[in-house]
Amino acid sequence: MCLGVPGKVVDVFEEDGIRMGTVDFGGITRKACLEYAPEVEVGSWVVIHVGFAISTVDEEEARRSYELLAEMGNLEDIDLPQTPEGVRAEDYRPAGPAEAGG
Amino acid sequence: MSEDPGSDAEERPRDFVLQCPVPLPPGASVLLGHGSGGKLTHQLIRDVLVPILGDVAGSELARLGDAAVVETDGLRLAFTTDAFVVTPAFFPGSNIGELAVNGTVNDLAMMGARPLFLSAALILEEGLPLEDLGLVVTAMAEACRRAKVALVTGDTKVVERGSADGLFVITSGVGLVPDGVEVGPERARPGDRIIVSGPVGSHGVAVMSRRAGIEFEGELSSDTRPLTGLVRAMLAAGDVRVLRDATRGGLASVLNELAESSGVSMVAEEKAVPVLPPVRAACEMLGLDPLYVANEGVCVAIVAPEDAEAVLAAARAHPAGEHAAIVGEVVEGPPKVALRTGLGGTRPLIMLAGDQLPRIC
Amino acid sequence: MRFVDEYRDDRIALALVDEIRRTATRTWTLMEVCGGQTHTLIRQGIDELLEPEIQLVHGPGCPVCVTPLALIDEAIAIAKRPDAILCSFGDMLRVPGSQEDLLMARAAGGDVRVVYSPLDALEVARRNPEKTVVFFAVGFETTAPANAMAVRQAKLLGVENFALLVAHVLVPPAIVAILVSPGNRVQGFLAPGHVCAVQGWREYEPLARDYGVPIVVTGFEPVDLLEGILMTVRQLEEGRHEVENQYVRTVVRDGNAPARAVIDEVFETCDRAWRGIGVIPKSGLRLREAYRAFDAELRFPREGAPASESELCMAGEVLIGRVKPDECPAYGTLCTPESPLGAPMVSSEGACAAYFLAGRRRVEAPA
Numbered sequence: 001m002c003l004g005v006p007g008k009v010v011d012v013f014e015e016d017g018i019r020m021g022t023v024d025f026g027g028i029t030r031k032a033c034l035e036y037a038p039e040v041e042v043g044s045w046v047v048i049h050v051g052f053a054i055s056t057v058d059e060e061e062a063r064r065s066y067e068l069l070a071e072m073g074n075l076e077d078i079d080l081p082q083t084p085e086g087v088r089a090e091d092y093r094p095a096g097p098a099e100a101g102g
Numbered sequence: 103m104s105e106d107p108g109s110d111a112e113e114r115p116r117d118f119v120l121q122c123p124v125p126l127p128p129g130a131s132v133l134l135g136h137g138s139g140g141k142l143t144h145q146l147i148r149d150v151l152v153p154i155l156g157d158v159a160g161s162e163l164a165r166l167g168d169a170a171v172v173e174t175d176g177l178r179l180a181f182t183t184d185a186f187v188v189t190p191a192f193f194p195g196s197n198i199g200e201l202a203v204n205g206t207v208n209d210l211a212m213m214g215a216r217p218l219f220l221s222a223a224l225i226l227e228e229g230l231p232l233e234d235l236g237l238v239v240t241a242m243a244e245a246c247r248r249a250k251v252a253l254v255t256g257d258t259k260v261v262e263r264g265s266a267d268g269l270f271v272i273t274s275g276v277g278l279v280p281d282g283v284e285v286g287p288e289r290a291r292p293g294d295r296i297i298v299s300g301p302v303g304s305h306g307v308a309v310m311s312r313r314a315g316i317e318f319e320g321e322l323s324s325d326t327r328p329l330t331g332l333v334r335a336m337l338a339a340g341d342v343r344v345l346r347d348a349t350r351g352g353l354a355s356v357l358n359e360l361a362e363s364s365g366v367s368m369v370a371e372e373k374a375v376p377v378l379p380p381v382r383a384a385c386e387m388l389g390l391d392p393l394y395v396a397n398e399g400v401c402v403a404i405v406a407p408e409d410a411e412a413v414l415a416a417a418r419a420h421p422a423g424e425h426a427a428i429v430g431e432v433v434e435g436p437p438k439v440a441l442r443t444g445l446g447g448t449r450p451l452i453m454l455a456g457d458q459l460p461r462i463c
Numbered sequence: 464m465r466f467v468d469e470y471r472d473d474r475i476a477l478a479l480v481d482e483i484r485r486t487a488t489r490t491w492t493l494m495e496v497c498g499g500q501t502h503t504l505i506r507q508g509i510d511e512l513l514e515p516e517i518q519l520v521h522g523p524g525c526p527v528c529v530t531p532l533a534l535i536d537e538a539i540a541i542a543k544r545p546d547a548i549l550c551s552f553g554d555m556l557r558v559p560g561s562q563e564d565l566l567m568a569r570a571a572g573g574d575v576r577v578v579y580s581p582l583d584a585l586e587v588a589r590r591n592p593e594k595t596v597v598f599f600a601v602g603f604e605t606t607a608p609a610n611a612m613a614v615r616q617a618k619l620l621g622v623e624n625f626a627l628l629v630a631h632v633l634v635p636p637a638i639v640a641i642l643v644s645p646g647n648r649v650q651g652f653l654a655p656g657h658v659c660a661v662q663g664w665r666e667y668e669p670l671a672r673d674y675g676v677p678i679v680v681t682g683f684e685p686v687d688l689l690e691g692i693l694m695t696v697r698q699l700e701e702g703r704h705e706v707e708n709q710y711v712r713t714v715v716r717d718g719n720a721p722a723r724a725v726i727d728e729v730f731e732t733c734d735r736a737w738r739g740i741g742v743i744p745k746s747g748l749r750l751r752e753a754y755r756a757f758d759a760e761l762r763f764p765r766e767g768a769p770a771s772e773s774e775l776c777m778a779g780e781v782l783i784g785r786v787k788p789d790e791c792p793a794y795g796t797l798c799t800p801e802s803p804l805g806a807p808m809v810s811s812e813g814a815c816a817a818y819f820l821a822g823r824r825r826v827e828a829p830a
Contacts, residue, residue: 003389005383005386005387025383025384025386025387026379026380026382026383027320027321027322027378027379027380027381027383028311028318028319028320028321028322028380028383028384028387029318029319029320030317030318030319030387048387
């Protein structure tokens with residue numbers, strides 16, 4: 001039972017006596033219960049599981065730890081996997097404005 | 103049907119005894135999964151419906167193309183029918199009426215035909231607000247104008263409250279296949295490239311966003327649109343061998359169907375498949391795989407390798423194909439589809455039995 | 464998507480794979496205890512990328528898979544009652560009970576509704592005052608705060624036609640059960656990131672210390688998992704056995720205090736039977752006395768035939784990592800996602816289904 005998705009709080013309100021928020025997951029929004037994240041406000045990032053914020057995302061920690069990982073990815077001489085006929089997987093990516101799915 | 107041998111079957115009244123030629127498991131009943139466009143649907147069609155119809159169906163039905171192509175008096179006609187039962191009938195970006203017209207127009211276009219004439223049968227639930235009916239039919243009229251087809255005949259029935267989800271729309275369509283155009287599900291060959299005409303998952307997610315229990319807001323919109331112009335542009339640009347619109351069951355189901363019809367294997371690149379950001383976000387939230395989510399304005403084209411770049415360019419130059427992408431290729435092998443990950447691993451892209459369920463795990 | 468896409472970066476993932484290979488001087492066997500992590504590992508083929516140096520075995524991390532058979536039968540019985548509505552997460556609908564599953568119960572006329580959040584089930588109860596609305600409360604500690612809030616709200620708002628069918632399970636006792644099982648070969652654990660977001664990782668510290676195993680709190684994306692595996696392997700190579708945190712952007716040592724307070728107010732620990740494994744002491748949650756009026760098992764006492772499992776199903780062995788799904792004789796032949804013998808073949812996080820859907824075949828399945 002682990003599906004938790006990070007999203008940004010764009011609105012905070014009350015419903016039936018509990019603190020709720022509107023969370024933006026990158027183009028779609030849904031309301032979620034913020035009772036377990038009392039310190040969050042508009043602009044905070046939270047992890048939502050079954051309609052509840054179970055944690056905040058610590059942007060500073062994320063940035064700090066990711067920098068090390070990113071360095072790892074850059075320094076290494078990584079060959080991205082090739083397709084059978086020798087055409088690189090990258091060549092299949094659309095150049096258009098839509099993001100490629102993952 | 104029992105019949106006196108040697109008599110003219112149309113003259114004499116018959117004892118109407120039906121004996122189903124296909125052995126069916128006793129007590130079995132229809133499940134929702136039979137309508138999902140996945141394996142259960144295919145089993146129902148292949149193992150129950152087609153065998154019962156037998157000689158009446160002929161080879162064209164068994165071909166399982168988006169439309170039947172029949173020849174008469176030197177003309178090749180494409181003929182198709184579709185039932186639309188989407189709930190709710192009104193969803194972001196569209197409604198069941200527009201969906202029905204575009205869906206039938208596209209089925210004809212997928213066989214290389216020029217769509218010409220449509221019929222529409224409406225099954226209305228008692229109590230449906232006339233205003234809703236008006237909006238649906240207005241949308242149908244608009245869609246016909248946009249697709250340049252005429253709606254020439256129809257039927258209307260009303261059923262008791264509770265017997266239909268608001269309304270059902272059944273459309274049939276007829277089109278002409280020009281000389282020299284040969285498109286069909288069995289024509290994919292090893293080496294051909296697989297093109298997807300646009301981002302996937304948009305329609306299914308837009309509809310789901312209005313379903314009770316799952317509501318969410320956002321930049322979601324059904325991608326329903328007529329694909330006739332796009333198909334014409336692609337056909338003019340090179341050897342397009344297979345076309346299919348990726349409706350129920352999503353891109354994954356279509357690739358499996360085509361692999362089966364052509365007797366080939368396919369390899370698709372997971373990260374090459376275009377998905378709009380809000381659609382991806384919705385799928386993440388619900389734990390859905392966009393490759394299995396329904397579309398209404400996207401088609402798969404399987405193209406001879408030497409023409410792939412040209413066909414892709416033609417698609418991208420057309421408004422309905424601006425996010426088109428080459429997502430994979432056809433290879434030798436038994437009918438199955440593999441998906442390659444960005445890490446270089448592959449896993450099979452199987453046909454699901456029924457619908458994907460939202461998951462929380 | 465921010466905080467997601469970056470952790471799906473292929474270059475970083477492959478760099479981590481290389482680093483893991485360089486670090487391991489021998490074979491190590493690791494276990495993850497979270498269905499979501501199993502899902503990603505298998506779908507991305509990460510376990511195959513790391514073989515043979517790293518052997519990944521999959522733990523009982525799929526609450527859907529370990530929900531006791533008797534409770535599934537109970538849920539189905541409730542769904543079929545004309546005076547009840549059964550609300551559930553989507554994952555549970557295809558899990559086989561003794562005779563059928565919830566989807567079949569719905570096809571036969573039972574009122575079964577998929578909800579995204581337990582608060583949605585409460586809403587169904589408010590809109591249908593003439594029926595009892597039962598929410599099938601499955602999940603690990605991650606989901607407990609949400610389910611607790613639903614019941615708490617029901618009590619506060621006086622929604623008496625709402626009830627919970629509680630099937631919560633806890634992770635640390637399961638890890639202990641695995642560590643003490645004879646023939647255990649697991650040398651290090653990836654602890655589930657979102658369970659720990661709620662609970663923190665304090666309760667894992669005595670386990671690491673007493674059993675001498677490294678435990679790394681890990682996230683769910685490929686980069687997270689590979690980084691967690693690297694941290695575990697480094698500990699093993701250096702002879703350390705501590706609790707470390709890979710999922711630093713989301714998890715802190717003390718977890719989520721308000722969430723734990725509400726869990727504590729509503730639930731208490733109890734013994735729980737894990738489907739396929741058996742009873743693990745103090746490994747479940749049940750409603751406290753003050754909330755017992757909302758217990759579906761008390762409102763709808765169980766009757767009818769006792770639960771019966773397929774004799775062929777090896778779920779228990781698979782769930783504790785002793786057997787890999789493709790080593791089970793029924794795998795892919797008698798047992799497939801379309802006709803599952805047990806729960807791990809149904810949920811997409813169940814190890815058996817994950818293997819099957821990723822094309823791992825020991826025996827070629829008939830078409």
